[in-house]
Amino acid sequence: MSKRKKSTTAFKKANKFIPGGVNSPARAFSAVEMDPIFIEKGEGAYLYDIDGNQYLEYVNSWGPMILGYNPPQVIEELEKQLQLGTSFGAPTEVETEIAELITEFYPAVDKVRMVNSGTEATMSAIRLARGYTGRDKIVKLEGCYHGHGDSLLVDAGSGLATLGIKGSPGVTENTARETIVAPYNDQKAVAEIFNKYGSEIAGIILEPVTGNMGVIAPQRGYLEFLREITYKNGSLLIFDEVMTGFRLSRGGAQELYAIEPDLSTFGKIIGGGMPVGAYAGKKEIMDYVAPLGPVYQAGTLSGNPMAMQAGLTTLKALKKEDVYLELEKKGQKLEAGIKKNIEELNFPAYFNRVGSMFTLFFTDKEVQNYQDVKECDLDLFAAYFKEMINQGIYLPPSQFEANFISLALTDSDLDKTITANYKALNKLKAEL
Incomplete structure (x- = not known):
């Protein structure tokens, strides 16, 4: 070298x-x-x-x-879109096409809202969970990283772990207090949290297969347990599939382990290398998002046509057999x-x-x-x-x-x- x-x-x-x-x-x-x-x-x-x-x-x-770097089919679609325009701030048909394809692959998803990053996706999903349930507390798992949103930087893995940072200055105590942390793969710890705070918990968010503290798979029965305890307590189960979505299988970790969450977040592969994120779920929950519902979220570049074309072309390539x-x-x-x-x-x-x-x-x-x-x-x-x-x-x-x-x-x-x-x-x- x-x-x-x-x-x-x-x-x-x-x-x-x-x-x-x-x-x-x-x-x-x-x-x-x-x-x-x-x-x-x-x-x-x-x-x-x-x-x-x-x-x-x-x-x-x-x-x-x-697909690797510079896949020809993605580059071809990006070149076509470049001639038409890079951003409009208005709806395009490709946004609907990629959303429809995501719902095809994910039975737990009826509707999709595009954003610009995985962080935006998880922040928005947390806000929606709180707005939908009328509750404030969120449970996250130790070592799982869900972007740099304030309420999710508590005991996150990834870059914070690499740099030896437990949380981050600028995240207020009140914000951190609404986030409860449990060890990954520990059913007992989660059960104790729900026994104490069950009626206050809006949802639990996790990487179903972790990537931000290294790759760790869920133990047998763990995801099933989380699905059951959230359902019993009226809380939402949120799968952060920004990393695992369309990577572990077409239907991500939720297909691999046959678990349907209430909300899912996506990113990375669905942008084909362009900046993108998305949060998605069942119709009755997603319809709480503005302009239909009271939970506000917006973005000037959300559904950017360049990102949508790159993502759609990538997902189509992943539809191929084998x-x-x-x-x-x-x-x-x-x-x-x-x-x-x-x-x-x-x-x-x-x-x-x-x-x-x-x-x-x-x-x-x-x-x-x-x-x-x-x-x-x-x-x-x-x-x-x-x-x-x-x-x-x-x-x-x-x-x-x-x-x-x-x-x-x-x-x-x-x-x-x-x-x-x-x-x-x-x-x-x-x-x-």
């Missing part, structure tokens, strides 16, 4: 004009003690930095690029290879995967919740990241993030990754 002098220079300049030199903390590379790598272009399963280095990558722009079988096959190959490496080297690491999402945790114990994640060896992760990047494998620069598999990856790419993983773990093993 050649040097990254141009990235270093670019980062120094960015620090003069952008807080921390980045527009999202997840890009800062602070957890791996490196300067961020500045990217020039993406193509297929590869990224290219401004120094001319090539990287086989598993970030997928943090999830959206399930797409998710292909992703699963790639995931199985990568999982088998990395687990074999771990076993042969007797290395203290644990591999979690659900569909096309995975995380290699640097711990010798099973990872089931945020407390398990916090026991990982972050120094070892940072050393591993550097070894992989030097071999041309670009991973998320945090132990607390998911890795993503795209359809653009070939068997040769996967073999290359498994070999690089072995070399990296072997070198670290010698230094332990």
Whole structure:
């Protein structure tokens, strides 16, 4: 791997004009003690930095690029829309078309409201849950990140965990007080919360499969338990599928685990790489949103035609037969290879995967919740990241993030990754 002098220079300049030199903390590379790598272009399963280095990558722009970078069908539709206009602030037919397609894939969804980010989607879903139920309290799960809305930054994972921040200044005590946190995969803790506050709880929000503290699957019966307890208490069950929607299956985690939430939030893949978010649910709940109902939410660029065309084209590509079988096959190959490496080297690491999402945790114990994640060896992760990047494998620069598999990856790419993983773990093993 050649040097990254141009990235270093670019980062120094960015620090003069952008807080921390980045527009999202997840890009800062602070957890791996490196300067961020500045990217020039993406193509297929590869990224290219401004120094001319090539990287086989598993970030997928943090999830959206399930088809790989620059898929021709998406670029073609974007070019067509560019000639017509980038924004109108008025309804377009493509908004209805993509909303209809989402309802086709998600039985729990009758209506969809488009917004501009996952954060907007979860903020709006929380507001709607409170407005619909007439209650104030929200239950969230420790380590689940739902964007940077005030009420959801309490014990969030993702960038906050990477930077060692528990919450955030600027979030008032009154706002935080209305958010109750329970450990992920802990039925007893949730039951105790509902026993105490049941009549005050508007809803519970969670990543049904976590990605923002690394990939952790729900234990058997956990999602069923949440569905039952919310129903019994008149609260809403909200699935944050910004990351898992259209990735784990066409119908997301709710199809995979056969659970229908009251509200769902989406993002990432439904924008095909463009800024987008959405919240959705049953008609009787969604009709509480203005202009039909009293819960207000608006956005100048919501349903932006460029984003809608990119998202619609991506979702149409995912309708093809065997797409998710292909992703699963790639995931199985990568999982088998990395687990074999771990076993042969007797290395203290644990591999979690659900569909096309995975995380290699640097711990010798099973990872089931945020407390398990916090026991990982972050120094070892940072050393591993550097070894992989030097071999041309670009991973998320945090132990607390998911890795993503795209359809653009070939068997040769996967073999290359498994070999690089072995070399990296072997070198670290010698230094332990």
